[in-house]
Amino acid sequence: MTGWTDAPDADALDADTLDGDGYDPPAAPPGRVRTLIAAVRAPFLEERDRWVLWLPVGLSAGILVYFALPTEPPGWLGAALLPALGLFVVLSRRRWPGSGAALLPTVLLILVAGFAAAQVRTWSVAAPVLAHExxxxxxxxxxxxxxxxxxxxxxxxxxxxxxxxxxxxxxxxxxxxxxxxxxxxxxxxxxxxxxxxxxxxxxxxxxxxxxxxxxxxxxxxxxxxxxxxxxxxxxxxPDGWAAVQAGLERLRQGIAERVEARLDGAAGAVATALLNGEPTAIPESDLEAMRVSGLQHLLSISGLHIGLVAGLVFFTLRALLALVEPLALRRPIKKWAAVAALAAALGYTVLVGAPVPTVRSALMTGLMLLAVLVDRSPFSLRVVAFAATVVLLWQPEALLGPSFQMSFGAVIALVSAYEAAGPTLRDWHAQAGPVRRTLLYVGGLALTSLVAGTATTPFGLYHFQQGANYGLLANLLAVPVTSFWVMPWGLLVYCLMPFGLDGWAVEAMGMGVQAILWTAHAVAGLPGAVLHVPAAPAAALLLFVIGGVWLALWRRSWRFLGLVPMGLAVALAAMAARPDLRVTSSGKLVGIRAADGSLLVSTGRAARFEAEVWWRRDGGTDAPPRWPKAGSADGRLACDPLVCRYRLNGVTAAIVMKPEGLADACTGADLVITRLRALGCDGPRVIDSAALRERGAHAVFIGPDGRIEIRTGRPRPLARPWS
Structure with missing residues (x-):
C-alpha cells in the first residue's frame, strides 16, 4: 500500500469538480492514527479520477435504504432533505474551499438522491391493488x-x-x-x-x-x-402515447405471427424472442436447458444483442460507403455509420420493449457511438456509471431484480478486465497473423465468457439457487452462432419484412436457433452440468457486491481489500439456516424439515409452484416429496386424521388438518398452524387464516434451545404501498 509521502499534492486538486474535491483534511493526530489516516488518504487521492464511478454506488445505497425500511417514510422526507443537503454542499465549498468540508455532505447528497428517486417512483406508480379474490x-x-x-x-x-x-x-x-x-x-x-x-x-x-x-x-x-x-x-x-404503445404492440405481434408462420415450436419461440423481445412462448423444457447450460443470457436482449445490431449496421454501412470513392475520401463516413448504428440500436431497444438490460446496453452503446463521433475512446467505466445512474434514477426498483444486478455485474467485470488486459491484447493482435488472430478471437471469447460468468454467478446462485458448471463450453459454441449467423439473419428479416420477403430469412435464422437449442440441451445433459445451492441471506449478497465493486472500481493495490467482504459473504452463505417449518400464504401447503435435512410437504397437489420454490431454495432439484399419512419415518412428525404434530428441540408444533382437531391442538402445542380461523385458541403462538392473510407466507425456525423465530413475507401489513 502506498505511503503518505508518495501521495500527490492535495493542493493541486480541482476543487470545482466531483472528481477532485480538494480533499485536504486537517493534520492528523500523532502516532498510529496519523499513520492509518495517511495509509487510507494516499490511495484515495491517487485515484481521484475514479471517484465519479462511485456515483451509481451511492445512489444504489440510498435506494436500498428506502426499500429496507420497515414502514413507508413520510412523503416529504426525500424532497426536503435533497435541496437542504445540496445547499449545504454549495455553502461548504464556498466557506471552506480546499478543506474537503463538502466531501461528506456530497456523499450524503448522493445517498439522499437515490432515496428520493425511489420515493418519487413509488408515489408516481401508485394504483389500487385488488383486496380479495x-x-x-x-x-x-x-x-x-x-x-x-x-x-x-x-x-x-x-x-x-x-x-x-x-x-x-x-x-x-x-x-x-x-x-x-x-x-x-x-x-x-x-x-x-x-x-x-x-x-x-x-x-x-x-x-x-x-x-x-x-x-x-x-x-x-x-x-x-x-x-x-x-x-x-x-x-x-387510443390517442397520444397510448396510441404509440398500441402501435408498437401491434408491430411486435405482427413479427410474432410472421415468425410463427415459418417456424414451429421452440425455434420459432426463441426467434420471436430475439426479434420482438417476447420470450413467454418458449417451452419450459427449453428454458431450463438454457438456464442449466448458462445460455439464458442469449434470451435476454442485452449487451450482446444491442452490440451486434449496432456493430453490424456500423461495419456494413461503413464498408458500403467506402466503396464510393468520393464519399470515402471527402466525407466522414465513419461518423455517418456511427449515427446509423445509434439509430438502429435505439430502434431495436424500443421494438423489444425496453427491459432493463436492453436500456443499459442501449445507453452504453449510444455513449460509445457518440465517443466515436467526437473521436474519443468508447471503452470506459464512466460509460457504465452513466448508464447505471440513468437506470437507477429512472427505475430505482430495478436495483432489486436479477436483471439489473447480473447485467451490470457482467459489464463492470468485463470493462475492468479490459482496462487491465487491453493494452497487452492490442499488442498481441497488432503483431498477429490470420491464424493467431483466430486463436486470439477464440481466447478472447473464452475470457469474456469466463469473466462475465464469474461475475454473474453470485447473483444466479442468490436468485435462482443454481449455477451452470459448463457455461464456458456452451458459450464458446453458441455465442459465435448467435453473432455470425442468428443476429445477421435477424437484421435481414427486419429489412425484408415490410416487403413480405422475409420467409426464407426467418427459416435461415431458425437454423441457427436450432443449433443454439441443440447446444443447450447437449451441455445441460452432461454429468454435473448444474450446481444447486441453498438460498443465501440478502446480507451475503450485499457483502459480496460491496467487495466486488471495491475490487472493480479502484485500480491500485488497495482494491484487493475487496476480497475480505467477498470471503465473509461466502462464509455467511454457507452458514445460513433453513426453515424448520414453512406455510404458504393460502395455508394450503405446509412444509417440514426432516431429520436428514430434506423437505417434506403436506400435499403434492395444491400450491405446486410454492413447493418447487421451497425445494429449489433448499438446494433441491425436483419437487419435494409428500410426507406419509402416519408421519415421517424419523419420528419428528406424527399424524392422525385430525392433527399432525412436529417435534423438535422440545417444541411441539400442531398442524391442524381438519376443524375437529383445532381445540385439542390449541391446548397442547407450542405452535399451532392452520388454514382455519383459530378464534379463542389458547396456544402461545398461532398461524391461522387471519395471520396468513395479513402477513403472507410464514417460515419458522426452532433453535437448539427451543426458541421459536417466525419470519413472514409481510412483517408489517400495509406498512409499505406494495404490502
Whole structure:
C-alpha cells in the first residue's frame, strides 16, 4: 500500500469538480492514527479520477435504504432533505474551499438522491391493488400487452372496469390468461370477458422473489384467468402515447405471427424472442436447458444483442460507403455509420420493449457511438456509471431484480478486465497473423465468457439457487452462432419484412436457433452440468457486491481489500439456516424439515409452484416429496386424521388438518398452524387464516434451545404501498 509521502499534492486538486474535491483534511493526530489516516488518504487521492464511478454506488445505497425500511417514510422526507443537503454542499465549498468540508455532505447528497428517486417512483406508480379474490366478474379493459405462452395467450388490460367494484378500488391494470383456443385481440382494442381475479401473489416464503412488489411498480393490481371468450367492445381508438404503445404492440405481434408462420415450436419461440423481445412462448423444457447450460443470457436482449445490431449496421454501412470513392475520401463516413448504428440500436431497444438490460446496453452503446463521433475512446467505466445512474434514477426498483444486478455485474467485470488486459491484447493482435488472430478471437471469447460468468454467478446462485458448471463450453459454441449467423439473419428479416420477403430469412435464422437449442440441451445433459445451492441471506449478497465493486472500481493495490467482504459473504452463505417449518400464504401447503435435512410437504397437489420454490431454495432439484399419512419415518412428525404434530428441540408444533382437531391442538402445542380461523385458541403462538392473510407466507425456525423465530413475507401489513 502506498505511503503518505508518495501521495500527490492535495493542493493541486480541482476543487470545482466531483472528481477532485480538494480533499485536504486537517493534520492528523500523532502516532498510529496519523499513520492509518495517511495509509487510507494516499490511495484515495491517487485515484481521484475514479471517484465519479462511485456515483451509481451511492445512489444504489440510498435506494436500498428506502426499500429496507420497515414502514413507508413520510412523503416529504426525500424532497426536503435533497435541496437542504445540496445547499449545504454549495455553502461548504464556498466557506471552506480546499478543506474537503463538502466531501461528506456530497456523499450524503448522493445517498439522499437515490432515496428520493425511489420515493418519487413509488408515489408516481401508485394504483389500487385488488383486496380479495373475485369469483366471476365482468372485466372490461383496453389491451396494452399480449404474451404468447407455451399454451394459450395472456393479455394485460388498462383502463379497467371490474363488475360492481368501485372505481377507487379498481386496479389500473390487470393480467389475464385467456381461454385455450381464444384468438389474440388487437393491441389497443377494448375487450370484455368473464374472469376470476386475484391480488398479485405474495412471495412463496420470506426472502424469496416478491412478485407482489414487482407488480406494484408495473401498476398491475390483479391477475387471473378468463371464464369466457374475449369479445371486442366498441370504443374510440387510443390517442397520444397510448396510441404509440398500441402501435408498437401491434408491430411486435405482427413479427410474432410472421415468425410463427415459418417456424414451429421452440425455434420459432426463441426467434420471436430475439426479434420482438417476447420470450413467454418458449417451452419450459427449453428454458431450463438454457438456464442449466448458462445460455439464458442469449434470451435476454442485452449487451450482446444491442452490440451486434449496432456493430453490424456500423461495419456494413461503413464498408458500403467506402466503396464510393468520393464519399470515402471527402466525407466522414465513419461518423455517418456511427449515427446509423445509434439509430438502429435505439430502434431495436424500443421494438423489444425496453427491459432493463436492453436500456443499459442501449445507453452504453449510444455513449460509445457518440465517443466515436467526437473521436474519443468508447471503452470506459464512466460509460457504465452513466448508464447505471440513468437506470437507477429512472427505475430505482430495478436495483432489486436479477436483471439489473447480473447485467451490470457482467459489464463492470468485463470493462475492468479490459482496462487491465487491453493494452497487452492490442499488442498481441497488432503483431498477429490470420491464424493467431483466430486463436486470439477464440481466447478472447473464452475470457469474456469466463469473466462475465464469474461475475454473474453470485447473483444466479442468490436468485435462482443454481449455477451452470459448463457455461464456458456452451458459450464458446453458441455465442459465435448467435453473432455470425442468428443476429445477421435477424437484421435481414427486419429489412425484408415490410416487403413480405422475409420467409426464407426467418427459416435461415431458425437454423441457427436450432443449433443454439441443440447446444443447450447437449451441455445441460452432461454429468454435473448444474450446481444447486441453498438460498443465501440478502446480507451475503450485499457483502459480496460491496467487495466486488471495491475490487472493480479502484485500480491500485488497495482494491484487493475487496476480497475480505467477498470471503465473509461466502462464509455467511454457507452458514445460513433453513426453515424448520414453512406455510404458504393460502395455508394450503405446509412444509417440514426432516431429520436428514430434506423437505417434506403436506400435499403434492395444491400450491405446486410454492413447493418447487421451497425445494429449489433448499438446494433441491425436483419437487419435494409428500410426507406419509402416519408421519415421517424419523419420528419428528406424527399424524392422525385430525392433527399432525412436529417435534423438535422440545417444541411441539400442531398442524391442524381438519376443524375437529383445532381445540385439542390449541391446548397442547407450542405452535399451532392452520388454514382455519383459530378464534379463542389458547396456544402461545398461532398461524391461522387471519395471520396468513395479513402477513403472507410464514417460515419458522426452532433453535437448539427451543426458541421459536417466525419470519413472514409481510412483517408489517400495509406498512409499505406494495404490502
Amino acid at each position: 373475485t369469483r366471476a366478474a365482468r372485466v372490461e379493459g383496453r389491451v396494452v400487452g399480449i404474451d404468447r405462452l407455451e399454451e394459450g395467450l395472456r393479455v394485460t388490460l388498462a383502463d379497467v372496469t371490474v363488475g360492481r367494484l368501485p372505481v377507487a378500488e379498481t386496479p389500473a391494470r390487470v393480467r389475464l390468461r385467456l381461454k385455450k383456443g381464444d384468438v389474440a385481440p388487437a393491441a389497443g382494442a377494448r375487450i370484455g370477458l368473464l374472469a376470476v381475479l386475484r391480488p398479485p401473489p405474495d412471495a412463496p416464503e420470506p426472502g424469496a422473489y416478491d412478485f407482489r412488489r414487482h407488480a406494484y411498480f408495473l401498476r398491475l393490481g390483479a391477475v387471473g384467468f378468463a371464464l369466457s371468450a374475449a369479445e371486442p367492445l366498441p370504443a374510440p381508438p
